[in-house]
Amino acid sequence: MGVDFLPLRFEYPLALLTLLTLVPLAWALRYAAARRLEADAAFGGHASLRLGASPGRRRVRDVMLIGAAALLAIAVARPQWGTQDARVERRGIDVVVALDVSRSMSAADVAPSRAEASAAGLGELLTHLRGDRAGLVTFAGTAFERSPLTLDLGALDTLVQRAQQEELLVRPGSDLGGAIEASLEVLDVDDPADAQVIVLVSDGEDLGEGLEPAMAQALDQGVRVYTVVAGTEAGAEITDQIAPEMTRADRTTLAAIAETTGGELRELESLPGLAVAFRRLRQSLFDEETERAPVERFQWFLGGALLLLLLQGAVGEAARVRPPMPGRRAAVGAFGAGALLLFGCGGSAVYQHVTEGNEAHEEGRFDDALAAYGRADELSPEDPAIDYNLGNSLHELRRFEEASVATGAALAATEDPELATRIHYALGGHAIMRGELEEARAAYIETLRRTPEDQDAKANLELVLRALAPTPTPPPGDQEGPGDGPQGGGTPVPTPGGGDPQPGTPGGQPGAPQPGGTPATDPASPGGPDGAPGGEGGREAALAEARADLAEAIAEAGPEITLEEAQRILELARRANALESLRSPGGGGSVPR
Structure with missing residues (x-):
């Protein structure tokens, strides 16, 4: 050396x-x-x-x-x-991109078109792959191996960007089974990686007859197929030199492929997030070289x-x-x-990367924070705190699907009860921003099972339950004017809460929602809300009783909560919050959260 x-x-x-x-x-x-x-x-x-x-x-x-x-x-x-000479190892998995170049991909229901949006998403995915080998298959009525497995992802990106200009290499039509079989042939190499996947980017239209055997073959070989929907169910009209034709994305077929092979269905906008999922798979050593450092x-x-x-x-x-x-x-x-x-x-390399991520997160540079946490995750992939940090930064970048994946990985790996509680709270916030209110409800209920005194989780659960509950239609002549009374129904849009984010530690709940205020109460009434007895001692006793009732109701609720249980939990949460608001020293109004 x-x-x-x-x-x-x-x-x-x-x-x-x-x-x-x-x-x-x-x-x-x-x-x-x-x-x-x-x-x-x-x-x-x-x-x-x-x-x-x-x-x-x-x-x-x-x-x-x-x-x-x-x-x-x-x-x-x-x-x-x-x-001096330093040894550099390159580890990753085998990835084959199967890209649909059929005529229907020219539809513009996804701006600027299905084909251009798919190429842009794949280009961003390739920039996030580190150490992985990747190949390319283009298909329509037939499939064509455009590139074998290679470590030169820059050259592969060039092929992806011009793939739609090479539709003459394949026959017209759309054969998903043929695309999967051609991708399996690309993965059939002398030195296969421990983990092999196919990324199938298509609108889901299938005119072939070999899809079922192809899925069975992928399942037998242990190859997961991640499907990406290019298009919308509303569809769009194909306007080219041929006769106009209506085309719609077939989510059902793509979802069945992913479920059968153990993969995952993704939207085009969350395609780059597959790089995070791939890092969870078992990595193989592809290359080892010496360079000057x-x-x-x-x-x-x-x-x-x-x-x-x-x-x-x-x-x-x-x-x-x-x-x-x-x-x-x-x-x-x-x-x-x-x-x-x-x-x-300066501590270990992992410590340094996490510290850099913390500083970037606190300064609002969430892209830099995500990159720093990613480097730390490569060195210590089993650390749940790093996955938790990744989820926080992805949430701030509004990449909520990927945030849920990273935070879920943290939950699966952690043995720290306090960190697990905070992870459940964060998962609730991710779920709300994805519009998955049932998932958010389950996350907040689990948070309250662990910490029944968490006021933020109670208030957020109340918001979710209010959004899930059917909104009653008021009788004629009893309509409330704008701004009168509470607003019910709709998806809750909670404001971020839990203090300033403290990535890298179990403290704080960055990216998780908190309510914007407290339920309306009448603190000036002699008996307090809901008939609570007057006097400080009576209010404290009523508050303790309300909290105990709420904790008992949550504990009795099963995994599939009924409407009656949800309404009871909602009412008990309102009562506890109202009693909590009476604890202000001045006693003159509700306490802001």
């Missing part, structure tokens, strides 16, 4: 700005020395009583401290010079800083008598050295 010595560079050059702190540090030390001299002159007595204290030795100690701080700042910037030299500067700190502790302030270091100072010095090593090394 050879080493080349090249010019000095820094991995984090902005960290060198910490050298500016040496100026106030030097000023503070000089000010402390001047005050020490004044104190010695005023209260120290004769100089012979101070055991020969030497101002020169004090200056040496100060210089050592400043030098240690400077070396530490340089070490944090990670200086590098020279290069810079050599880290921060250890030299870190060692120099540690050495100066040790020497500073050994150098006494007296010229003739050097008192031993007190035990407390020795303990502080040992702690400082340990902290210096920890800070200088």
